[in-house]
Amino acid sequence: MRKNQVEIITIGDEILIGQIVDTNSAWMARELNNAGFEVHRTVSVHDNDKQIAAALNEALDKVDIVLITGGIGPTKDDMTKQTLCTFFETELVYNESVYQNIVDLFANRNLQINELTKNQAYVPKCSDIIQNKAGTAPILWFNKSEKVVVAMPGVPYEMQLAMSNDILPRLLERFRTSVLIHKTIQVYGYSESALALKIADWENALPQNIRLAYLPNLAVIKLRLSGVSDEASGLEFTLNRQIESLKEMLGSAIFAYEDVSMEQLIADLLSDQHKTIATAESCTGGYVAHRITAIPGSSRYFRGAVTAYSNDLKISLLGVDRNDLEHEGAVSKTIVEQMAKGARTYLKTDIAIATSGIAGPDGGTDEKPVGSVWISVSTKNETRSRLFRFGNIRNINIQRATQAAFLMLREMLVR
Template sequence: MQAVVITIGDEILNGTTVDTNSAFLGKELALLGIQLREKVSISDTDHHIRGSLHRYMGHTDLIIMTGGLGPTLDDKTKQTLCSYFNTELVFNATVFKFIENRFAQRGLKMTERNRQQAFLPATCTVVPNTMGTASGMWFERDGTVLVSLPGVPYEMKHIYRSELVERFRKHFALPVIENYYIMTSGIGESWLADQIEEIETSLPLDVRLAYLPSPGIVKLRLTGRGNEQKKVAMRVSVWAQQIELRLGSHVFANENISLQEAVGRRLLALQATLSLAESCTGGNIGRLITQIPGSSAYFLGSVISYDNSVKERLLGVDPDILSTHGAVSEETVAAMLDGVLDLIGTDY
């Protein structure tokens, strides 16, 4: 099952607006077992919209278009879809009533442009938008489902989650998808790949491994596909356990969480406390730790000893260590650690 996402708008092409819609849709479709084969951004013109429709209709299972459904003259999508599907715009009383109530609740007066939002292609299935005035539209032709959605990200996301997920599940024969995450640190992507190469090359066709590196972290994602949830989950789990055993202490979590969240959970389990002594990081580690809700249960505080004089006065670092080994050294770090543990009195 494959999909194409088409984002419409000159503001995307010229860089004024960053396209976050296709990234969101790619991630969400993958969770349903729908592979995003291509994503394109096009100008909001009849010529380019029709060209994209001719290219993909009948050649992919699903097309999702976002953008061009507003009330202004530069929004061409609805009219172009009418032309392409050989239909006309008709007044939808239900949609109009919703728009009318929406304006009344806000004490605003409707204009004729707002009323035009209630005119929709006669042959489409209306996909309600309870977060705005531009309805979504569902078309089918030549074995392809085309869904047109507003380009405003929060409206598009709401329609997708509240309406489309369930419609896709009912309309398409979607596989069962099981994702298993292995979070690693202290190991580079290349070295990690060497360590598990034997396991990776032995994976069956219905289990895939993805490397998702970020600074300091390499996230591994095992994805299994099949028809029965329990069987797919068990198959993925068996392979995940082999990888975790091979990587040992480099694995800090087997779910998609950050290192700071994993640290927090471990401290809570141990009923232990944490303090920090930072220098070059300038408090960034403390910022990450305190981003986690409930971190006050285990994090007591930190010393940002950026200057050597602070290391000496607050953390008790011996000046001889600093002069002999330098501020950026294992010896200085060890002395800072001893100092902050004495100063704040935490377990770690």
């Protein structure tokens, strides 16, 4: 048995009737992989004591680390805590620090503590407690011989906070033996298979201790190099040399040398250049603005946005010409450029992004089928516009258009 193998158990009837998609497993798997752990398998079971215990037994037969999410809420359908007590032959005891954590949390939210909430402060006697910074259910950490079982809440952001701040660091301290380094570069302008063909010889010649993963998402492919070694500086050197080779092959198709979000990349460029931005959105319906403002501190460079779904708002709020609108239609180069320039003028920014298209599923014509999106980025000196043809799925079209707009903006900022 390898020392760094993990099994993930997600608990909840809602998963097994298909009411929710289990995104916790994927999130945890990705983070664990990045930290050098290997996920052996994932299992989803009902809120049922026998099933939970069986899954736990099977997992501990195979791996050293078992991570559990779900079923530790205050209500009757949540069985995990009681099942863990039975499993570890212990009992629930009152924990004052957990209670205090709940008191603080509720005070912030102006909520009253009731009996059921108070029950959250009862925890298995033999478990280490990690406070939940975003909810009432504490994280329970159990040691069993050389093995570790951790039970977390199923609420995604509570789980993610605990994993990032507490659980991953503790697991790394306890289980990591060799050095693991990940390097991510981000590429655009290639399909996954075209990129794979382009770098095939290089990929085949990678040293044994370096693995490559392709992580495609919308128009972008992340290439992740993961190296394992006994020693950090030599590994760092080897990885950097491999990335130099990639740079020679791919040139300007590489737009980032770290695993950073597109909106953070844009944020850094705009901040560095002391430039302000606005958006004028039609088909993206505010999503570009939402992505920009997801970054803390975005008010330094983001001034505002106009989502002009209706044509007369394109005229009144963005100064689009009524005649042009009638003749060329909203989904046209003329209009998207007027929207971008209008936003720059009316919202008084250095740069503006505009989108106008047919997100679908209906509203397409032969000439302008669903998925047709015009995007324009305008600065004082230059306005660039491009027509994209995406697919038929509304939310994917909105995401793709936003990604494409960010890539166009970035190109204009890095020259």
